[in-house]
Amino acid sequence: MATSTGRFIAVVLMMTLMMVSIMNGSEIPSSYFKNVQGPPSEFANFADPTPADASLVSDSFMMEIALQQQGDKASWQGMIPVDSLDHVAISIVGPDAKYMNLRVVNIDDVVVNELQEANIENYNQAIKAKNHVVNTWMGYDKHSSVPAKVFNFNNNDQVKTGDWIIEVSLDSQAPQAVQQKYQSKKDTSKADLMLIIYNSSPLTAHTQSINMNAVLGEKIGFITRVTDKTEAEKRERIGVKYVPKAIPAESFEHIEAEIDVQYPDGKEDIVPMHSTSFAGIQALEHQGAFSGEFVATEKGIFHFRVVVKGVVGAEMRKTLFKSAKFIDPQSPKITFMRTTQHIIAIVDKEVQLVKDGALASFTQADEMMTVNLQAKKLLPSAEPKKYKAFAEVWAVSKTDASKLVPVCYTLGMTISSDSQELGKDYVSIPLQFSMKWLSKANAMLPLTLKNIKIQDVDTSSAISELDEVSSIETHSLLIDTETKKVNHRLTEKSIVHSYINDLLMDKYAFEQVTETMLMGPRPKQLTLKARARNSNHKVILVHGYCSAGDPFTASHFQNAIVFSDPNQSRSNDKFAQMIWEVAKDLDSFAVVAHSQGGMAGVHLYTFYWSTADNIPTNANIRLLQSVGTPYGGCSAAGSIANLGKVFGAGCGSNTDLSPDGASKWLKTIPEASQKKVYYYTTQNKKDGSSCHSMMDWILYKPNDGTSEIRYTSALTSANNMGLKYGWCHTTDMNYPPQCTDPDRNAELNKYANGF
Numbered sequence: 001m002a003t004s005t006g007r008f009i010a011v012v013l014m015m016t017l018m019m020v021s022i023m024n025g026s027e028i029p030s031s032y033f034k035n036v037q038g039p040p041s042e043f044a045n046f047a048d049p050t051p052a053d054a055s056l057v058s059d060s061f062m063m064e065i066a067l068q069q070q071g072d073k074a075s076w077q078g079m080i081p082v083d084s085l086d087h088v089a090i091s092i093v094g095p096d097a098k099y100m101n102l103r104v105v106n107i108d109d110v111v112v113n114e115l116q117e118a119n120i121e122n123y124n125q126a127i128k129a130k131n132h133v134v135n136t137w138m139g140y141d142k143h144s145s146v147p148a149k150v151f152n153f154n155n156n157d158q159v160k161t162g163d164w165i166i167e168v169s170l171d172s173q174a175p176q177a178v179q180q181k182y183q184s185k186k187d188t189s190k191a192d193l194m195l196i197i198y199n200s201s202p203l204t205a206h207t208q209s210i211n212m213n214a215v216l217g218e219k220i221g222f223i224t225r226v227t228d229k230t231e232a233e234k235r236e237r238i239g240v241k242y243v244p245k246a247i248p249a250e251s252f253e254h255i256e257a258e259i260d261v262q263y264p265d266g267k268e269d270i271v272p273m274h275s276t277s278f279a280g281i282q283a284l285e286h287q288g289a290f291s292g293e294f295v296a297t298e299k300g301i302f303h304f305r306v307v308v309k310g311v312v313g314a315e316m317r318k319t320l321f322k323s324a325k326f327i328d329p330q331s332p333k334i335t336f337m338r339t340t341q342h343i344i345a346i347v348d349k350e351v352q353l354v355k356d357g358a359l360a361s362f363t364q365a366d367e368m369m370t371v372n373l374q375a376k377k378l379l380p381s382a383e384p385k386k387y388k389a390f391a392e393v394w395a396v397s398k399t400d401a402s403k404l405v406p407v408c409y410t411l412g413m414t415i416s417s418d419s420q421e422l423g424k425d426y427v428s429i430p431l432q433f434s435m436k437w438l439s440k441a442n443a444m445l446p447l448t449l450k451n452i453k454i455q456d457v458d459t460s461s462a463i464s465e466l467d468e469v470s471s472i473e474t475h476s477l478l479i480d481t482e483t484k485k486v487n488h489r490l491t492e493k494s495i496v497h498s499y500i501n502d503l504l505m506d507k508y509a510f511e512q513v514t515e516t517m518l519m520g521p522r523p524k525q526l527t528l529k530a531r532a533r534n535s536n537h538k539v540i541l542v543h544g545y546c547s548a549g550d551p552f553t554a555s556h557f558q559n560a561i562v563f564s565d566p567n568q569s570r571s572n573d574k575f576a577q578m579i580w581e582v583a584k585d586l587d588s589f590a591v592v593a594h595s596q597g598g599m600a601g602v603h604l605y606t607f608y609w610s611t612a613d614n615i616p617t618n619a620n621i622r623l624l625q626s627v628g629t630p631y632g633g634c635s636a637a638g639s640i641a642n643l644g645k646v647f648g649a650g651c652g653s654n655t656d657l658s659p660d661g662a663s664k665w666l667k668t669i670p671e672a673s674q675k676k677v678y679y680y681t682t683q684n685k686k687d688g689s690s691c692h693s694m695m696d697w698i699l700y701k702p703n704d705g706t707s708e709i710r711y712t713s714a715l716t717s718a719n720n721m722g723l724k725y726g727w728c729h730t731t732d733m734n735y736p737p738q739c740t741d742p743d744r745n746a747e748l749n750k751y752a753n754g755f
Contacts (some may be wrong), residue, residue: 013697014175028577031525033607035519036519037434037518038408038672045653057232059342061339063195066191068188074179075168076169085201086154088152088197088200090102091148091150092197096352097146097193101169101170101171102168105165119363131335137694141706144548145649150694159549160327161334162327162333167732170471172260180598199336202228202321203227203231203312206232208440209344210291215346215462219295220302220344220665223276225289226310246288251313252310252316255308257307260305274290275289306339341641342638343658352466353464358469360475361476367435367732368432369433369447371433377431386415387429388449391453392449393407393412393437394406394407432520433505436508438500445496451467452465453466460661462664473491474500477490519613536585538589539589544594546567547567548566549566561582563579571602572599580604580608583610586611587611592748599665601626603714606669615624625678633662633711635698637657639698666715677718681707682712684725685725685726691704704727705728706737
């Protein structure tokens with residue numbers, strides 16, 4: 001039955017009050033941590049991501065400018081390289097962008113015509129009008145964005161290659177308060193505006209991290225290259241892992257690169273980049289590229305701008321630029337510049353895994369085997385601490401005692417404690433798996449763990465990794481059935497091994513893969529709820545990053561609760577915990593999510609028991625449905641974070657939304673979780689204008705104005721529910737917002753409720 005209007009409002013108000021109470025609440029109890037497990041066939045899925053997974057390409061560059069007051073005029077004048085063949089777009093971004101004028105000083109016949117706010121009607125008109133100006137915005141959505149004014153130069157006779165001298169000035173008709181701000185400005189070096197220059201050029205920059213390390217005290221850096229656009233476009237066919245070949249350095253009269261760094265404390269630095277000097281296969285892959293690195297000396301979020309610039313050589317002018325028109329035909333010089341923007345979160349290296357002291361144990365109470373990994377404390381904050389941990393479990397083959405066989409993987413949230421095996425300078429980090437996996441693999445003790453890693457919960461950055469811990473000692477713990485305390489410990493190897501072999505042949509013999517073998521035992525509280533549940537099932541509508549409110553048309557849904565955490569930036573883990581808090585007293589629920597809300601929903605289901613695991617036995621219910629979720633990150637994350645850094649706009653940097661951070665997070669999501677996901681995507685109309693022309697400069701195409709299709713489909717085992725044209729990510733784009741589509745919402749509602 002549909003919820004009445006009055007009841008719906010009451011529910012929304014109730015949930016808003018609940019959100020206020022949980023913002024400073026405690027974490028999910030460790031008794032609700034899942035012991036995620038799965039078969040050896042998935043081992044490769046958890047391998048560390050490669051730098052190519054998070055690489056970016058760019059046809060544009062960003063630069064900050066500061067206006068200077070001269071008399072009654074506030075302005076900036078400078079030179080920008082233009083290597084475009086037919087289209088140039090110069091965007092002025094900043095709080096006062098709409099009051100800014102732009103003049104090309106050294107090209108007399110460049111003329112632009114003012115248009116009003118960007119929308120589908122005047123955008124199409126503008127394209128026909130050749131050169132034009134559009135007032136728009138840049139960001140994930142308008143309410144958290146920065147205003148922008150885009151000067152589009154489409155007139156082929158006026159678009160000339162060379163160094164453009166441009167002047168940006170405050171309009172004399174700007175409001176008095178705006179004029180006064182620049183007249184009274186004391187810090188003349190502080191950036192007022194950002195320029196973003198897009199070139200329709202055959203040259204593209206490709207940048208990737210040198211490695212995926214993000215730990216305090218270790219080196220971080222980037223590799224960048226200039227490539228032919230046709231070479232970069234091969235990634236569309238081959239995939240993001242393809243590294244395009246760099247144009248050789250000798251093809252340029254001059255080429256150089258640098259990394260502009262802003263540290264978490266606001267300090268800025270420039271790291272020079274040099275021609276790469278790798279050996280073997282890497283030498284071929286990175287020939288003609290530039291690399292730069294430095295040691296991360298602070299923890300927190302670093303902002304990077306990788307800059308590559310230079311002068312095109314004579315031979316390239318005859319080939320790639322043979323149709324170019326020059327400002328000065330007598331001196332046909334082609335300069336270029338490209339930037340890519342990145343954010344990386346650096347975490348403390350609090351512990352270091354060691355091979356000594358690892359101890360496994362089991363009881364007669366349940367089928368779970370516990371392995372206590374050992375790690376040396378490197379910082380006082382190392383204990384007690386919540387981590388995300390992973391290991392492959394191997395054991396001795398029953399048919400050939402000289403061989404190890406793969407058993408399963410174990411993954412999950414875990415809390416460290418003082419080590420009883422190695423003393424106060426060490427911590428134990430427990431992982432668990434069902435002994436039925438040993439039975440399934442026809443394996444016996446001793447255990448060996450491989451490819452072990454301890455990760456930061458909020459960033460999925462590896463804090464410590466270890467290749468192998470072999471021949472792990474195992475104890476059998478005898479539990480008092482009344483007190484639940486250990487009253488005896490069997491340590492004799494032969495007795496323990498014999499005892500577990502008996503258990504594997506009898507009590508824990510494998511028959512089929514069970515819930516406990518995939519997620520560990522249910523918490524007792526949740527088991528009681530599952531037994532007492534009724535048809536009081538709910539649908540939680542979850543918004544995304546920095547959202548002003550519920551993006552869905554709530555009246556399209558029945559039994560709906562609106563999750564509300566407006567104008568916030570949360571890691572996937574913190575976001576998931578907030579959903580858990582909202583849902584903890586429900587009988588059961590399904591998630592319908594937009595944007596990052598979809599990532600939070602998957603994270604919740606993967607790592608934590610919740611009332612979502614009480615879903616009624618109904619084949620029609622889809623537990624996790626999402627619209628426009630960038631599971632693989634968003635190429636614009638670094639650029640938007642850069643705007644937030646300069647202008648204080650938005651809700652703060654979010655590394656889970658960056659390709660770098662998302663690629664690490666994806667490597668912790670097992671196939672079983674992915675298969676619970678049903679995702680929907682949209683984009684602009686075929687052969688129509690983009691959802692957001694300015695965001696289109698920095699996003700892979702196709703996209704919905706925020707999320708790129710290549711990244712929305714990054715959960716390779718999830719259920720792709722199709723692409724729909726003519727719908728955009730959010731409001732104030734060139735087509736309607738995707739969460740208001742009544743047809744899709746009817747489908748989401750149907751399957752979230754199980755109708």
